[in-house]
Amino acid sequence: xxxxxxxxxxxxxxxxxxxxxxxxxxxxxxxxxxxxxxxxxxxxxxxxxxxxxxxxxxxxxxxxxxxxxxxxxxxxxxxxxxxxxxxxxxxxxxxxxxxxxxxxxxxxxxxxxxxxxxxxxxxxxxxxxxxxxxxxxxxxxxxxxxxxxxxxxxxxxxxxxxxxxxxxxxxxxxxxxxxxxxxxxxxxxxxxxxxxxxxxxxxxxxxxxxxxxxxxxxxxxxxxxxxxxxxxxxxxxxxxxxxxxxxxxxxxxxxxxxxxxxxxxxxxxxxxxxxxxxxxxxxxxxxxxxxxxxxxxxxxxxxxxxxxxxxxxxxxxxxxxxxxxxxxxxxxxxxxxxxxxxxxxxxxxxxxxxxxxxxxxxxxxxxxxxxxx
Amino acid sequence: xxxxxxxxxxxxxxxxxxxxxxxxxxxxxxxxxxxxxxxxxxxxxxxxxxxxxxxxxxxxxxxxxxxxxxxxxxxxxxxxxxxxxxxxxxxxxxxxxxxxxxxxxxxxxxxxxxxxxxxxxxxxxxxxxxxxxxxxxxxxxxxxxxxxxxxxxxxxxxxxxxxxxxxxxxxxxxxxxxxxxxxxxxxxxxxxxxxxxxxxxxxxxxxxxxxxxxxxxxxxxxxxxxxxxxxxxxxxxxxxxxxxxxxxxxxxxxxxx
Numbered sequence: 001x002x003x004x005x006x007x008x009x010x011x012x013x014x015x016x017x018x019x020x021x022x023x024x025x026x027x028x029x030x031x032x033x034x035x036x037x038x039x040x041x042x043x044x045x046x047x048x049x050x051x052x053x054x055x056x057x058x059x060x061x062x063x064x065x066x067x068x069x070x071x072x073x074x075x076x077x078x079x080x081x082x083x084x085x086x087x088x089x090x091x092x093x094x095x096x097x098x099x100x101x102x103x104x105x106x107x108x109x110x111x112x113x114x115x116x117x118x119x120x121x122x123x124x125x126x127x128x129x130x131x132x133x134x135x136x137x138x139x140x141x142x143x144x145x146x147x148x149x150x151x152x153x154x155x156x157x158x159x160x161x162x163x164x165x166x167x168x169x170x171x172x173x174x175x176x177x178x179x180x181x182x183x184x185x186x187x188x189x190x191x192x193x194x195x196x197x198x199x200x201x202x203x204x205x206x207x208x209x210x211x212x213x214x215x216x217x218x219x220x221x222x223x224x225x226x227x228x229x230x231x232x233x234x235x236x237x238x239x240x241x242x243x244x245x246x247x248x249x250x251x252x253x254x255x256x257x258x259x260x261x262x263x264x265x266x267x268x269x270x271x272x273x274x275x276x277x278x279x280x281x282x283x284x285x286x287x288x289x290x291x292x293x294x295x296x297x298x299x300x301x302x303x304x305x306x307x308x309x310x311x312x313x314x315x316x317x318x319x320x321x322x323x324x325x326x327x328x329x330x331x332x333x334x335x336x337x338x339x340x341x342x343x344x345x346x347x348x349x350x351x352x353x354x355x356x357x358x359x360x361x362x363x364x365x366x367x368x369x370x371x372x373x
Numbered sequence: 374x375x376x377x378x379x380x381x382x383x384x385x386x387x388x389x390x391x392x393x394x395x396x397x398x399x400x401x402x403x404x405x406x407x408x409x410x411x412x413x414x415x416x417x418x419x420x421x422x423x424x425x426x427x428x429x430x431x432x433x434x435x436x437x438x439x440x441x442x443x444x445x446x447x448x449x450x451x452x453x454x455x456x457x458x459x460x461x462x463x464x465x466x467x468x469x470x471x472x473x474x475x476x477x478x479x480x481x482x483x484x485x486x487x488x489x490x491x492x493x494x495x496x497x498x499x500x501x502x503x504x505x506x507x508x509x510x511x512x513x514x515x516x517x518x519x520x521x522x523x524x525x526x527x528x529x530x531x532x533x534x535x536x537x538x539x540x541x542x543x544x545x546x547x548x549x550x551x552x553x554x555x556x557x558x559x560x561x562x563x564x565x566x567x568x569x570x571x572x573x574x575x576x577x578x579x580x581x582x583x584x585x586x587x588x589x590x591x592x593x594x595x596x597x598x599x600x601x602x603x604x605x606x607x608x609x610x611x612x613x614x615x616x617x618x619x620x621x622x623x624x625x626x627x628x629x630x
Contacts, residue, residue, distance in 0.1 A: 010490035028520075032522040043580070044584060044587075048529025049529055052532075052534045057573075060544070074569055099531065105443050105498045106447060110402070110405050176479065200565060203562060203563055203567070205570075212577070
């Protein structure tokens with residue numbers, strides 16, 4: 001997680017830091033009150049110790065298929081929200097972020113408010129809500145449905161949190177990088193991270209269903225009676241492939257979108273609309289997911305429409321016509337420079353990522369300790 | 374893995390270590406606020422601000438390589454932002470260094486400014502955390518009014534962080550010895566998931582044992598710590614000095630008059 005979205009002091013202005021710190025303090029205070037009410041007294045150590053678990057869980061890495069040299073590991077926010085409930089998860093993640101700030105200097109002192117909002121409050125609340133919404137009745141859920149719910153929760157939670165970083169930075173006014181470009185990069189990268197997170201969170205949840213169903217709030221009888229015992233631990237290859245395709249299509253869509261110029265307010269709402277449909281479709285099943293996939297593929301041809309307007313007629317959404325005039329004629333040139341900017345961004349990101357990977361391997365505390373054994 | 378591996382310098386003893394945790398915390402928060410209060414194109418104005426963290430690190434006996442390595446480790450994201458800025462902000466700005474006058478693109482100034490602010494922030498935070506024990510920091514935060522619920526969880530997190538990391542390392546070593554790297558991707562993933570879930574369950578059980586042990590020792594909802602913090606005259610002097618220094622850095626024309 002070299003590109004983990006820890007925000008530093010340097011991207012913030014003082015008013016923004018004060019506002020986010022106050023907001024985060026308020027929300028975490030509310031979450032702490034709620035957690036105290038819902039958790040019994042003998043579960044007091046649970047949240048802190050779970051925070052330690054998230055750190056320890058990051059030691060269990062695995063190399064990603066098709067991407068040698070990179071390795072994935074659990075980030076943990078959505079898993080905590082699923083198992084502990086959003087309130088306790090927010091308190092736990094806040095504790096994690098404070099320790100990361102103090103012990104590892106990850107994220108600045110004044111940016112703590114932003115980081116708590118981006119990586120604690122939003123992923124927990126959004127991820128937990130979507131998970132419950134998509135899962136339906138937990139004790140009868142089939143494996144694919146649980147997988148879809150977990151994937152949805154992780155992708156949405158992680159990406160939404162990451163998308164807040166450029167927004168906060170632009171409100172602070174420190175950066176001169178256009179918010180839209182920055183947003184495109186953050187969203188693109190974190191879609192992938194969310195996908196990996198969803199995969200591994202699901203594997204953990206599936207295993208928990210088998211050996212500790214009560215940890216997920218199920219009675220053991222319900223978990224057994226639902227017939228999940230046989231198939232819950234198995235990751236359906238089709239489900240993984242479908243979710244990967246949808247993620248890739250979303251990714252292509254985002255890159256196409258942000259590369260095709262600077263969208264205005266109208267297009268923004270359109271983007272959100274599309275996001276919503278894409279994810280809902282994925283939650284509903286593989287056939288709907290593949291439908292969304294082809295639909296997205298059509299849509300990702302968009303960067304080309306600067307040159308040829310033929311696909312416009314075939315375009316599924318009528319709203320595209322609204323957007324066309326802003327792109328026509330002279331501004332096509334602008335679009336090309338922003339595309340170049342986008343490619344430059346991606347290349348820079350790659351270089352930085354590699355540098356980060358090398359640095360981490362050489363000198364990180366974790367890496368060194370791993371070698372020591 | 375012992376916790377001294379990460380915060381070994383915090384256990385030391387020096388004039389900086391002996392300062393009250395509250396004084397250092399307030400000083401570093403104020404320092405960070407002053408650093409980010411400088412405008413976007415300020416670069417050379419930030420230079421005097423390097424004095425305070427350097428001095429704290431030096432007086433606290435923390436080696437410079439340790440602090441600089443922290444800066445390097447954390448730099449990739451900031452580096453990414455810095456490399457992008459010149460691409461977008463190409464308006465020329467007059468700049469001067471001594472008698473040398475030239476024009477430079479605003480993007481480069483922003484990059485340098487962000488990099489400098491980042492370095493200063495990390496140095497100051499390193500200076501704070503490597504001269505203050507975590508337990509004392511928590512006690513200081515409690516006295517400053519942070520919610521006790523969060524502080525208790527922080528205490529647990531810190532206490533069990535190293536225990537659980539140790540456990541995870543042992544499991545990982547076992548997995549690697551059994552040739553996990555040779556397995557196909559699906560098997561690797563499900564192995565990682567099973568290990569994580571297993572650790573998760575073990576952690577749940579551990580937290581139950583902890584709360585039983587706490588109950589056995591008479592825990593009744595009240596947290597008691599060793600009261601080691603005392604705000605002395607030297608802490609007040611330290612804070613006053615920091616305030617003067619920060620004011621002089623922020624508004625140099627005041628001291629020039």
